[in-house]
Amino acid sequence: MSDPGTITDSGSSGEAPVTMLATPIRLDYQYTAGLSQSRFLQGIAQGKFIGQRCPACHKVYVPPRGSCPTDGVATTDPVELSNSGTVTTYCVVNVPFQGQSIEIPYICAQILLDGANIAFMGLIQELPATDVRMGMRVEAVWLPKDQWGLTMASVKYFRPNGEPDADYETFKEYL
Amino acid sequence: MADSEVLRAPHVLEYPYVRSVGPVIGAFLTGLRDGRILGAQSRDAQGKATVIVPPTEYDPVTSADVGALVEVGQSGVVTTWSWAPEPKKDQPLDRPFAWVLVRLDGATTAMLHVVDAGSLDAMSSGMRVTARWRPAAERVGRVQDIECFVPEAANP
Structure with a gap:
């Protein structure tokens, strides 16, 4: 193809040709922590790590996500950790x-x-x-x-x- | 804890991309900065001369290299459009407007832009529109250097 520079040079402002284009992307989310993480963060605001225990396997999860990934049941019992x-x-x-x-x-x-x-x-x-x-x-x-x-x-x-x-x-x- | 105590917070992801635009789009954007609209000369499958606006590096139909860039008109015909009654944040205009495909005088293809028509009633396919440019000092080489198109009669 012919050089497009020939036409942009004629009658242009004399500034350098445009070679780059800023295309910023911004994603505005509203994050909802949910009950379990909210309780965890309330604990953090008081200087404590608060986990939750699974009623089936008795494992303690921190930060708690609200359910046990092994048993699939809700973890509602709060546990203060060291x-x-x-x-x-x-x-x-x-x-x-x-x-x-x-x-x-x-x-x-x-x-x-x-x-x-x-x-x-x-x-x-x-x-x-x-x-x-x-x-x-x-x-x-x-x-x-x-x-x-x-x-x-x-x-x-x-x-x-x-x-x-x-x-x-x-x-x-x-x- | 009541549901009202569930915490919420803004979570913003930003990607500050900068793209290199290549020789053809770069020339098109340089033209916009300088107040001119450029297209690429090409030929369709039957050998008939065409002008592609915005210019591409290859003909979208034949895949052949395009020829020289040429300046096209700053007015043209709305080929199709869609009314945006409630503009969203960061859209081109802050008042109701139309997204349009506009085929500029001298061009074979239509390009995407917006028309500031004032009201839905002022819009129709086939209407003539003309470019309204941003002031030269504000133009940087992007498609928004054309602020919008307006009905031709409204911008004599």
């Missing part, structure tokens, strides 16, 4: 990406709170990334009380709590 837990597995993040807010390398871990039967993801700080290990005992570090709110951002991160590592047998079923 502020401490065990690192079951982890990932050391070394790759920078857009929007990253934490200095790399940092540790992203699955943390099994004492009393819970499922791990959730948390940030580990206050130790070199090379020192993290499976079974490490950690505790939640919270923002100052006047900054607690209905958000997991109320928990700054987890850090080693000084206890000896947990025995592999105690968390192997949660990997």
Whole structure:
């Protein structure tokens, strides 16, 4: 084909040709947490981790989703969990990406709170990334009380709590 | 906990995409920025000359490379339309308007745009419309550089 530049150059404003087009996409959702997650977040606003127990298998889920994925029944019985837990597995993040807010390398871990039967993801700080290990005992570090709110951002991160590592047998079923 | 205590919060996902537009669409957008509408010269399956607006890099029917870009008219005919009685956020106009396919003078194909007709009664297939441009200083090289089309008589 012939060069389209010949026509756009003639009589144009003299500015550079357009080569790029911004096409931003924005999706405005209204997220509804549901009863179970709402109760969990109400607990967070009071500095507590609140899970729910399955009436059939007696496992405790945190954050609770309102039903037991194994038994398919509602989990209505609230359970307050410990502020401490065990690192079951982890990932050391070394790759920078857009929007990253934490200095790399940092540790992203699955943390099994004492009393819970499922791990959730948390940030580990206050130790070199090379020192993290499976079974490490950690505790939640919270923002100052006047900054607690209905958000997991109320928990700054987890850090080693000084206890000896947990025995592999105690968390192997949660990997 | 009553249902009224169920928490809700805004959750916004944004993807700040920037596309590279290529030589043909790029020339079309450059033309819009400069106040001109360009089409691509081509030929249909019978060999008859056509002008594709907005221009494509390949003829949509024959798949052949298109020829030179040419400027087409800034007025044309509404071939089909749909009335939007309640404009949504981020739509081209903040008052009732028509989505239209408009075949510009000198073009073979029709392009998607909007007509600011004031009322549904002013719309009809076959009506003539003309482009209303944004001020040159606000044009950046996108199809919204044409603010809208208006009935030809309303914009002599």
